[in-house]
Amino acid sequence: MQKLSRRSLVKTGCSTVIAAGVVSGAHAQSAPSAENGAEQVYDVVIIGSGCAGMAAAIEAKKAGASPVILEKMSRPSGNTIFSGGIINATNTYVQKQQGVKDTLEDFYKDMMKVSLNRGDEELTRMYVEKSGEQIQWLTDVCGVKFRPLENEVWPMLQRGHVVDGPLNPHGAQLSKNMLDTVKKLGIPIMFNTKVIEITSDPILRATGVKAVVDDEELVTIKAKGGVIVATGGFHANKEMIARYMGGNTAWMPIRGSTCLTGENITLTQKFNPMFVNMDQYHGGPIHGPTRANPSIMVNYGLLVKYDGTRFIDEVETYVRVAKAMPTLIPDNKAFIIIDDQVTGISTVQDRIKRYQRAKAQYYTANSIKELAEKAGLPVDTLVSVVDEYNKAVKAGKAAELTPPNTLENPRLIEKGPFYAFPFMGGMTATFGGPKITKKAEMLNTEGKPIPGLYGAGNAIGGLLYDDYIGGSQLCAALIWGRVAGQEAAARAKKA
Structure with a gap:
């Protein structure tokens, strides 16, 4: 295997994320290149540098593991930077500061009502219970600040926590804050690195990835603890949209990233995942x-x-x-x-x-x-x-x-x-993909966890159906991104 291109592996600089999908100066810390055909080895391999992927990397690093993020684009280009930077959550310190009254049960009922009671009950309950701590985590770990809450119409009410800062849209500010934290922790990111295969052993346990760097160099990376798929969904893949949702839907203009083309489906298929809600979208x-x-x-x-x-x-x-x-x-x-x-x-x-x-x-x-x-x-x-x-x-x-x-x-x-x-x-985004457990493990068609394979963010299926309360996708990405990072790190220690 050739030595990796320095175009993709350069020292992390001051990353600035700005509006309209433009990310300027987003560099990555050098990942050691493999010489003489040897594979690289990390505890956790994360595919995708959006909100979910970066949350997973930060948690894995804080748990003592060695994570690496692989991003097919030259910069973070997923849905996070196009979003309004709204985190849908309750029982938060921001709400308490403003005297907002809300309950977990009311929040749960609203989440289920909006999803026509077809959202996974277990995942929805976990979302509701863990939503508040994501606001605290973003503040404490990533230095994110939030604007005063607005009293919106139902079902948002005063649950939409909008990221504050100079960048617009506010999702770009969220991405910058998280990317700065990744840099601070010394987590390597390999840009221009497209994963073409999640590798496995003979009994379909995920073992790592194969990826192409700069469209010309093959790299093989072993993951001791597992692979986290945080690639987003398939809303920019017209063929998949027409297949699962019909031709009229495929003509809708794209609101989010134009780079999310279905790797959550194509990369995981050989593991026989339980794909759910494939006809649903935001x-x-x-x-x-x-x-x-x-x-x-x-x-x-x-x-x-x-x-x-x-x-x-x-x-x-x-x-x-x-x-x-x-x-x-x-x-x-x-x-x-x-x-x-x-x-x-x-x-x-x-x-x-x-x-x-x-x-x-x-x-x-x-x-x-x-x-x-x-x-x-x-x-x-x-x-x-x-x-x-x-x-x-x-x-x-x-x-x-x-x-x-x-x-x-x-x-x-x-x-x-x-x-x-x-x-x-x-x-904007698709709701379908491999169903996950509360531990972010992908399930196979028999309902069993696929060893070493995790999912988070828009890459997963099961949580959302038909509609959602604004800001739910970012919050869910944080919840299961963090969980996936923790679980993969723990699995690496047992390897």
């Missing part, structure tokens, strides 16, 4: 041409088609809104209409800034008539729809509209300036 609103993300701004105003009429109850989560759009609207295009009464809310401010940073076109005017003219909407229709809506809200009859608006406190659209934000329903 969708969300997106400005297709620029990828500006309005997310939960859909709950702060009216949602109208290009013919000026409403098409869905604005109480629906941004996930359900987006997933319904290709079916309800053939061209998958709509507008969010808000007024100046909500622009002072930090949640809305953030979303407006996303459009501005991305140079995504949106429209503003001092009257609904003028707004319709600027946005190219039928003037008489939009004026009539907004008038009808405002009258129904004032009369307490918004739920009688067609479609109904069943928000507990629907927001009036009557104070200029008014805004219209064009958006589409987009694909």
Whole structure:
């Protein structure tokens, strides 16, 4: 085997993660190259440098193990940096500081309700019980700071802990903080290193990986304690999306990373994993041409088609809104209409800034008539729809509209300036993959743990179904990333 390229193995520098999928100056600490065909040996091999992968590496290192992270891209390029940096959690120190009242049981019921009671009960219960400590861990270990909690609509309520810092979107700040911690701990990351096989012994125990560096050099790495698959899902793989979810879904624009192409499926298949929820995914609103993300701004105003009429109850989560759009609207295009009464809310401010940073076109005017003219909407229709809506809200009859608006406190659209934000329903992440145990062990089709093979983050299946409370994927990635790192490190000590 050849000596590894120095393009992929260089000293860790000051890593800066910035918006729109750009990671600048993300370098890796040198991993020792293998000479004369000898394989490299680590206690834990982690595939993927997102939130889950870095959490696994940090925990494995703190447990006394030697982890290595393998990343196929030249920088962290998964869904973490594209996310809003929201951690969905309860019983946190942030909530206590603000006097927020919540219970584990209420949180559990909301998590299960949102997943149509098809989320794995055991994993969901563990998520709920461990969610709060992830906020503390991020603060204590990774130096993450959080913004004051906003009181959002159900089911988010005051559980969405938004990472604070200068980088946008806030998931980029989370990635930077975690990457800085990885650097501080001296954990090697091998960029431009694509895993092409998870190796095994004759009875299908995971033993390590084979990977290609810089598209030209083969490296073999043994994992004493196990391999952690933290590759994300398959939302950027059109063939898989069409296979599991249908052709219409495959046409949805991508909201998250364009690099998550299904290694959680292709790399694990030979171990006969129990794939679950393969037809389920997270969708969300997106400005297709620029990828500006309005997310939960859909709950702060009216949602109208290009013919000026409403098409869905604005109480629906941004996930359900987006997933319904290709079916309800053939061209998958709509507008969010808000007024100046909500622009002072930090949640809305953030979303407006996303459009501005991305140079995504949106429209503003001092009257609904003028707004319709600027946005190219039928003037008489939009004026009539907004008038009808405002009258129904004032009369307490918004739920009688067609479609109904069943928000507990629907927001009036009557104070200029008014805004219209064009958006589409987009694909963010898949919910399907190998099912895991509470210990992050991947299960085979017989329901037995696959020795040495672990999963975390969007690579796994079982926890989420249909929809989720915003910020659940990042929190789950932290929970089972950390658990996987701990379990693999413990297994390495017994090897």
